[in-house]
Amino acid sequence: MLRYRLGAATGTGHRADGRHGTVDLPAPPGAWRRHTLDLPADVRRLWPDLVAGDNSLRGLRLGVQVAAGARGAYVVDRLVFDRARRAGQAGEELRAEVLRGYAGAYPGVTHHRAYEVSMARHLNWFGGDQTLPRFPSPPYRDNDVGATERMVEFLHGHGGVVCWNHPLDVERRESLARLLVERHALGVDLIEIGREPVDDHLWAYDVAARNAIPVTAVGVTDDHDGTDWRAGRDRHVTYVLAASTGRDDLVAALRAGQAWFTDLARYRGALDLEIGGRSAMGAVLTTDAADLTVRLHATDLPAGAALEVVTGAVDLAGVADPTPAIRTGQVSWRQLRQGWHDLPVSPGAGTYLRTQVRGRDGVLIGAGNPVWLLRQAPPRGIAPARRF
Template sequence: MRDAATTENDGAVSRRTLLATAGGAAAAGLALPLVQALPAAAAARDLRPVSMAMHIHGSFSEGTASYETHLRQARLNAVDVIWWTDHEFRVGAHDHRREVRFEGLREVVNTMEWTWTRSTEGAVTSGAAEFVDDPHSPDEPGKAMRLTAAGTGWGILWYTAAAWNQTFSGSLADSTLQLDVLAEQTGPGRELVLELNTSYHPARGGRAAGRYLLQYRIGGSTSGAIVRRAEGLRGYVEIPVPQNQWQRVTLRPVDDMRAIWPDLVAADNSMHQLRLGVRVTGQAPTQVVADRLRIDYGRRDGAGGIELRREVLANYAGEFADVTHYEAFEMSMVRHLNWIGGELAMPELPSPPRRNNDPDLTEEMIEFMHAHGALVQWNHPLDAATPEELVRLMIERNSLGADLMEIGRTPFDDLRWVFDAAARNALFITGVGVSDDHAGQNWANLADNNITYVWAASKAKNDLVDALRAGRAWWVDPVRWRGAMDIELAGRRALGSALVTTAARLNVRLTATGLPDGGALHIIESPVDLPGVADPSPATTSTVVPAASLVNGRVDHLVVPGDGSFVRLQARDAQNRVIGESNPFWILRDEPPHGIPAARRLRG
């Protein structure tokens, strides 16, 4: 552990923290505005705080969240902007499983496993899957899976599918499934069942919030029309098939969900879980042979997935007009990188889609992203290195060219240590706070509930990119604090900037508005002495200013830069928990080894 006073996110957000403005809070009779009075520099330049969720996964990723539930959480938590950072290879269904041949409980294609795991539900007393040479589908040589079950009442014998790295899940927006079926012993309540557990949505149309489940029941009757019906969040599709004849059943889950729940954006669902089973009722056995499962992902095929996701998101333009959201990617075949801004493009991806942490490959991907106008955010950077190793890599390779780095997330203390060590070496990378949420059920109560603020001219994508590029950013624990942070020099915003000067001392104005009672502003300072890989560690000191000592959220502070220094801000509550942190302002004597990015240079 680097610092015992790391952020602790163990509380649920209260209603008073959920209003977007001071005026909204007053209207509701609540106490805490989200961002208090703006510094004079902000008003002078028409910049305002914009809050962002910078690492969010929806129904095109492997989790259970819909885009709808995240949009709802953004509204509840008064977050202005969402960046949709679904994994690029999942958006394009790259190397996702397209064939299951039922050769056994385990099948391997291109080194990637598919497995079936048995379970039972209800009054099943016996049953198993047998992989038989005969019968099998006339269109699929090899084995087939015969499911047989018996019981004393209602029950289901289940086999749940799992694919390596969940390479069949993700969006069902244009997916079609085919299954060849031979109904040997079936009847009412005694069917083959194919079940998809899909995405979580907020309450809608009199239905509770939760995950929507779609269950296909095949062979309960031998003729008649397909029947679709809903029981709350459970949807049923009853499909007749004749007995003792191979039948190919074609399933379009998006169409069935749309028919069952017309008020739901059916395309905003993932095929998160798939399982196959047979139902029993009473003592009569059920027996069905299944073969030749095919999954066609439709337009979710490489770059086509970009446009498909765009179409899904467009469904929410009216209902969530108050939440700005932008398409992005999490590039996942190298050290994970978020694509922020620019124009999305699908890179060439490896087969099988296995991550490679080679820094050269990461650097090549960053160059590809930059070529398409993106800022690059280095995600969860300690998943492939110790703090010391990471700092050394950043020093030796200039952060691999990345523009942003996830600092406000677990492990907070280690990432803060890395950030300050990098800043000591004049590495200009914008720290951001993230949640990396795949569920979307309660942003405030996440262990990583962090959001990032920037000083931006508007919520337009280019304005946000400009703010991030310049480092005008800070991150907060939104349950405990939603104030504004800033650093000014002679009336000019210096947050995220770097100044080369011969001045022996400078007076900076520091802003941290609305700190909680008993809290404090910690002024973090460090030499910028460029120790390099010989000493990959921070050298910070802290000056504590009690919240009660700030005037309108501000305090003037004298910086004596020596041979070079940086200053940044940290907010703490009365329990000494870190509740917000800013990016640095660098005061340098000379040009640093990698220069100063134009967006960060403060002149004069």
């Protein structure tokens, strides 16, 4: 937080106390004084290890402070915001500068550019050539289903994968399930399931799974605060099983459903499903086998937590009776000391299986994507990324 104090000193001074910085500027009482505040320059001076451009102006407050028992007054006139670098791709150039500025500072972190596209239902776009769509003027959000489908089609035309953010902001769980099944999730590749209310999001997601609609469940990507993610309400982060941290490998893992999400503050372990020694999470497997063994992987469960196994019939029932017919079993953290558990599964006419983790208090703190075990390919076929 950056604070300017006018009139508190006879000369200009800078002082940083952790995340709080103060700039003192002289301002004699009873006289007009014009001040120009160069925020990036002051951030550089206060916190030289930060990239100054990686800051935003929010929560602006103006006030006056006087000694106890005294009275004070102030006037602010002709307040002007000079927002530089607005033309063309200036915003993208600034972001590239920020990433270059932090290059090498965090060797364990790899950055890749991504976009939130907000003129339809909010979408996140990962990978591709990142050609921005045309924006209406004045800008407005259009929640029309067809408009979102057309935006998804445009983004897919430029590569990468598309995520549907906070899908319950304009839907109820029943109407969300209908869009997932009847409109095939509006064409998106990913959907934010790991956000509150998580159980309602998972309910709609299970309806889609019952109808063999493979869309990758992820945590929260649409966060606008970023001040303390561990203390936030929606703090599920997404992990993927990828060949590398390269952008194309990460996008491929998301497209294939090789992903799980966890509560950032409560669980940081890994989830996976394995069949025949191969990772199968997110995959669609056609098989004639009467029985299969699925190895459940779940590492670092907190004491008292349990791994839940959610199994449901794939009956392509549509949404006439949407309630997913699921069974939920449990594997305690004590049974997972080696990080895995073998589960015999009978696919029957068609089954999907996924795992989730609940803490000692019963709160969901992590969930993985399903594997589908089918007798034959679903009506829409099996996407190459999903084939086992």
